[in-house]
Amino acid sequence: MPHQKPLTENLFLSPRWIGHRNRLSAFSQAPLMVIFAGNYGIRGMEAFKDRAIEKGICFGAEDNVASTAGDEDFDTVVDNLLKWPNATVVVCFCEGMTVRNLVRATRRKNVEGAFLFIGSDGWGDRVDVVHELESAVTGAISLMLYSPRIPQFAKHYASLKPHGSPNNPWFEEFWEEKFQCSLGKKNPRRLPPCSRKKTHV
CATH class of the missing domain: 3.40.50.2300 (Response regulator)
Structure with missing residues (x-):
């Protein structure tokens, strides 16, 4: 290569x-x-x-x-x-x-x-x-790179859930950072528990 x-x-x-x-x-x-x-x-x-x-x-x-x-x-x-x-x-x-x-x-x-x-x-x-x-x-x-919206990706992204992304080991960390909450495994920052209302990104 x-x-x-x-x-x-x-x-x-x-x-x-x-x-x-x-x-x-x-x-x-x-x-x-x-x-x-x-x-x-x-x-x-x-x-x-x-x-x-x-x-x-x-x-x-x-x-x-x-x-x-x-x-x-x-x-x-x-x-x-x-x-x-x-x-x-x-x-x-x-x-x-x-x-x-x-x-x-x-x-x-x-x-x-x-x-x-x-x-x-x-x-x-x-x-x-x-x-x-x-x-x-x-x-x-x-300056910015040309980055058109891709409907298929937007639909996929909106459907993601913290416990349903086995191929992405960083997604749970991303979820906690985005919503400033804890999914309960490790919580050194003592964040509040993630609400069940937050079902997707």
Whole structure:
């Protein structure tokens, strides 16, 4: 079997991302800044940086912030970005709420609109990420993979139950996390018992 490149590497070699890298090369005279959220975006960030450097794009600030971090942490990230006055493009390999908290920090620091944000698919078409922050993300770019709805999968997914998925050893854990309840086997977090009303996802 031929060696296959990781999904993140294939993604950043795709024509769509090559086109965006070509557009970003216009900013090569000023460094880009990169933010990622824990393990979520590190592989994508590494692949992106490797390919962007090949195009002559340089990098300035690089920061890591969790989506659950407090306002002070996001304020610190913005302060670090502001240390690069010639850099205004921020590539964020982040979950949606990380992007939202970052944009909120620019508003608190009175630098709303100072940065052009480019987001990964963790932001995508989620309106909740920019709700009441629309003016702060004017001009931002967010990319997402084409993922059409598959009716057969939606029907299958809606029919799943925690005790009826023998081929998926992680489903019970997923169920407990989604509904924040315990199915009774192990309950170190002392979650309340799952209600019988929750019969499907």
